[in-house]
Amino acid sequence: MNRTTLLTAVAFTGLSVAGGFAGAWAFAAQDDSAEWTPASQAIQTGARTTVAGIGTSTDFSAAAEQAVHSVVHVKTSVEQGYTMSPFNPFHDFFFGFGERQMPEMTPRIVQGSGSGVIISEDGYIVTNNHVVDKAKEVKVSLNDGREFTADVIGTDPTTDLAVLKIDAKKLPTLPFGNSDEVKLGEWVLAVGNPFNLTSTVTAGIISAKGRSINIIDNQSAIEAFIQTDAAVNPGNSGGALINTSGELIGINTAISTRSGSYEGYSFAVPANIARKVVDDMLRFGVVQRAYLGVNIADVTPELAKEMGLEANQGVYISDVTDNGAAKKAGIEKGDVIVGAGGKTIKRSSELLEVIGSRRPGDKLDVTILREGKSKSFQVTLRNREGNTDVLKKEDVVALQTLGASFETLTQEDKGKYGLRSGVKITDVGTGKIAQAGVPKGFILVKLNNSPVGSQEDVERILGSLQPGDGVLLQGYRPDGRPDYYAFGY
Numbered sequence: 001m002n003r004t005t006l007l008t009a010v011a012f013t014g015l016s017v018a019g020g021f022a023g024a025w026a027f028a029a030q031d032d033s034a035e036w037t038p039a040s041q042a043i044q045t046g047a048r049t050t051v052a053g054i055g056t057s058t059d060f061s062a063a064a065e066q067a068v069h070s071v072v073h074v075k076t077s078v079e080q081g082y083t084m085s086p087f088n089p090f091h092d093f094f095f096g097f098g099e100r101q102m103p104e105m106t107p108r109i110v111q112g113s114g115s116g117v118i119i120s121e122d123g124y125i126v127t128n129n130h131v132v133d134k135a136k137e138v139k140v141s142l143n144d145g146r147e148f149t150a151d152v153i154g155t156d157p158t159t160d161l162a163v164l165k166i167d168a169k170k171l172p173t174l175p176f177g178n179s180d181e182v183k184l185g186e187w188v189l190a191v192g193n194p195f196n197l198t199s200t201v202t203a204g205i206i207s208a209k210g211r212s213i214n215i216i217d218n219q220s221a222i223e224a225f226i227q228t229d230a231a232v233n234p235g236n237s238g239g240a241l242i243n244t245s246g247e248l249i250g251i252n253t254a255i256s257t258r259s260g261s262y263e264g265y266s267f268a269v270p271a272n273i274a275r276k277v278v279d280d281m282l283r284f285g286v287v288q289r290a291y292l293g294v295n296i297a298d299v300t301p302e303l304a305k306e307m308g309l310e311a312n313q314g315v316y317i318s319d320v321t322d323n324g325a326a327k328k329a330g331i332e333k334g335d336v337i338v339g340a341g342g343k344t345i346k347r348s349s350e351l352l353e354v355i356g357s358r359r360p361g362d363k364l365d366v367t368i369l370r371e372g373k374s375k376s377f378q379v380t381l382r383n384r385e386g387n388t389d390v391l392k393k394e395d396v397v398a399l400q401t402l403g404a405s406f407e408t409l410t411q412e413d414k415g416k417y418g419l420r421s422g423v424k425i426t427d428v429g430t431g432k433i434a435q436a437g438v439p440k441g442f443i444l445v446k447l448n449n450s451p452v453g454s455q456e457d458v459e460r461i462l463g464s465l466q467p468g469d470g471v472l473l474q475g476y477r478p479d480g481r482p483d484y485y486a487f488g489y
Contacts, residue, residue: 060189060203063246067191068199069143069172071240074127074150074164076112076135083108109136115192115239116140116164117248118173119278123148123166126278127238128253129155132162140166143199154281158221158289159269159356160253161277162238174240177247179270180343182206182226190230190252190266192239204230212349213254213267224353225267226250232266241268250274272357280359285393288359290381292366293324298347299336307334310372313346314338317368322410323386329379331368338374339367355381361388385455401489402462403431406455409443417443417476421453432471436487441478448472465489 083106114131118124125140132138138150148166155162186206194200208227228241232252241250250268257263280287295318297303299311307316315337320327337345341354341364358364360383367376382388384405405427409417413424425442428434444452447461448471465471466489473485 058187058244060187060201060244063242063244064189064191064201066172066246067174067189067240067242068201070118070174071143071191071193071199072116072118072125073141073193073196073198074114074116074125074131074238075139075141076114076132077137078110078112078135079107080110081108082106113193113196113235114237115235115252117238117240117251118171119176119248121169121171121173123168123171124153124278124282125150125164125166126251126274127162127164128251129157129160129162131238132164133157138164140164141198142168142171154285154287156277156281156287158287159273159277161251161269161274163278163281174242174246174248176271176275177243177245177249179226179249179272182209182243182249182270184209187244188228188230188249189242189244190228190232190236190239190268191242192232192236192252194231194233194235196235200236202231204228207265210347210350210353211267212347213256222273222352222356224270224273224349224356225253226270227265227267229265231262233262234260236266247271248274270353273353276357276359284390286391286396288390289384290355290358290360290362291325291384292351292355292364292379293321293326293328293382293386294331295319296337296348296351309336309369311336311338311369314369315345315348315351321386321407323382323408325379325382326366329366329377331366331377331379332370335368335370335375337366337368340364360390401431402433403429404433404438405429406444406458408454413443417480419443419445421445421451422475423452423455423458432487432489433473433485436473436485438473438485439477442473442483443476443478444473445476446472446474449474462489 112131114127116125116127119126132152138152139147140150141147148168150164150166153163153165184206188204188206190202192200205228206226207229211225211227212223213225226241232255236252239252240248241252243249249271251274252266252268254267255262256265277287297316297318299309299314299316303316304312317331317333317335317337320331320333337351339345340351343350343354345351358381360381362381364379364381365376366379367374380388383391404425406423407426409419409422409424414420422443422445425433425438425440425444428438428440446452447458450461452458469489471487471489477483
């Protein structure tokens with residue numbers, strides 16, 4: 001592979017019969033106006049909890065001592081393929097030369113290792129999705145030597161986060177800090193279990209914020225990592241990035257490396273994103289993603305010259321969706337977003353971080369440049385269906401199975417294809433629709449012989465299906481030719 005740098009997640013994996021490590025990866029923040037506390041025990045936040053004796057000097061001992069008791073060792077067992085039992089030469093000798101013995105196929109178990117952070121006294125733990133992805137069993141070891149079997153409460157591949165639960169009480173927790181207040185050059189500590197070396201603490205500084213490294217393979221991924229030079233290695237995934245006050249400001253997720261081990265830079269999911277994702281999972285069972293309803297690109301000198309923009313940084317809006325939040329508020333194609341939520345926006349990762357910290361229905365102040373003039377709009381964010389309703393877990397799971405994004409037909413599309421209703425597949429994703437060969441832009445008119453005119457119709461029909469049921473898509477290809485696709489659900 002002719003690449004000089006590998007961006008990899010930092011989980012530690014090995015076969016049950018042979019040691020080794022490998023990477024796997026994947027990766028949304030909290031609106032302070034919509035704070036929520038689980039009914040059982042409080043998830044600790046910096047606003048509610050202060051850690052006695054911890055200051056902000058370069059003496060890291062108090063912060064480190066607190067953190068090691070709140071960071072756990074996560075061990076997983078994952079089935080990856082099968083192994084064939086070897087032929088037994090003594091079988092025929094003892095049992096005769098009758099029917100040949102068939103070799104047995106047994107699942108090959110791969111052992112994985114990562115880290116996690118205790119966020120509530122009654123056993124809720126946040127870690128990376130790639131640490132527990134496809135795991136048949138998850139074990140959690142505490143710093144005091146106790147071990148528990150953990151339940152996976154929820155996962156979010158778009159942020160590479162997951163929530164676990166163990167049956168324990170009065171556990172030591174780390175309070176959430178405000179990752180928006182993190183400053184370049186600030187001292188931080190990374191706490192985790194690299195190479196199964198439990199309770200390891202390393203120090204470094206904040207090297208960059210809002211970093212997008214294109215490591216998460218998901219069409220709705222939010223990447224706005226905190227970059228640090230604190231040493232992070234395989235096994236650190238899901239561990240804590242804390243400030244010198246002992247507050248959790250990030251979840252360690254990935255490293256930039258040529259060798260697979262630490263070589264200078266690591267990346268963490270900001271704590272504000274992690275807190276919002278955890279709250280959504282515990283409250284709704286699924287992450288409630290907010291959308292602005294625009295297609296975007298970073299403003300570059302080349303783009304500014306090509307489009308005649310009077311801006312040298314910001315986020316260019318290349319298109320707006322018809323039923324999206326931006327169009328409803330008055331934002332137009334060709335505008336350049338330079339501010340959102342009270343923050344200056346220089347690139348798309350910063351905008352995604354701001355939106356990712358909010359839920360559908362939240363109001364967001366957005367500043368744009370239009371023909372060189374600054375304008376401000378208040379936008380009511382919407383969900384992927386174009387409304388502000390809370391999505392149900394079963395609806396989200398159904399759409400994730402298909403892996404595609406849908407959009408109600410515009411009047412232009414209806415006229416072009418001579419239709420009264422239908423939905424356009426705006427992104428085929430990586431799920432079963434993509435696997436079936438359905439092209440982007442396909443106009444879906446009927447799903448399992450039932451007419452569809454909105455994403456709600458798609459969800460309703462999918463909600464009645466069971467695994468293994470058939471799925472029939474009928475409609476028109478982008479060039480207007482009628483076509484259909486069939487596959488199993």
